[in-house]
Amino acid sequence: MELTPEQRDPTTHEAFTNLAAIVYASDSFEDTMSAICAAAPKVVAGCDHASLMARRGERFETLAWSDEVARAIDEAERRLRSGPCLDAIVNEAAQVDADLTVHATWPSLAAWTLENTPVRGVAGFRLVVDGRKVGALNFFSDTAGALSAPAANEAAVFTAFAAVTIMAANERQQARNLRLALDSNREIGKAVGLLMALHKVDDDAALELLRKTSQDLNIKLADVAREVVAYHRTPRQAGNS
Secondary structure, eight states, X not given: OOOOHHHHSOOHHHHHHHHHHHHHHOXXXXXXXXXXXXXXXXXXXXXXXXXXXXXXXXXXXXXEESSHXXXXXXXXXXXXXXXXXXXXXXXXXXXXXXXXXSSOSSHHHHHHXXXXXXXXXXXXXXXXXXXXXXXXXXXXXXXXXXSOHXXXXXXXXXXXXXXXXXXXXXXXHHHHHHHHHHHHHHHHHHHHHHHHHHHTOOHHHHHHXXXXXXXXXXXXXXXXXXXXXXXXXXXXXXXXX
């Protein structure tokens, strides 16, 4: 789904509305994650850039970012194995360092960030979906001290809303997958019935024929079934039927 200009750059009062609109208009996680990161600087005071990182086993992966500054800091955080987003995913508490120029909480990341980006303050808040810590949101500020206590409270509220948004997107994706599975099963059932009638075999033999064809051609079983059904639906010339 392509984002509209308003969804890519929402005003503060439109940000949450646009997030909800994207979730209910699309099955794409990419759209949802991008919308969350795009909205964060419009909603959270002092935030100029944002990113969303997830933990998959022992790996950490950035799923979305508001701009190249956020993406680059996330990459550095993963490379250095140190930073607010990593700690927010692993630990319970929010991770905030409002001024990287003074007693940095993550010295190696702070040094890299100060040298390579305009960012002067960072914060990470864990994302909890269905009781599971699935990732964290990073908030970056170009102004030292701007990620103050009130700003951190806004970031916490925004993160909670983002978690609800992700859960809604996940439920929509699961429903879509279920519909696709049901559709595939119906097509397979139709193909089995056609093969049983055509070759005078039982259902097990017909299903095995479909599976063998799927393996031989390296095509999904459901796609083979659709081709079988489509072939028998297509009118054929006399003598070729």
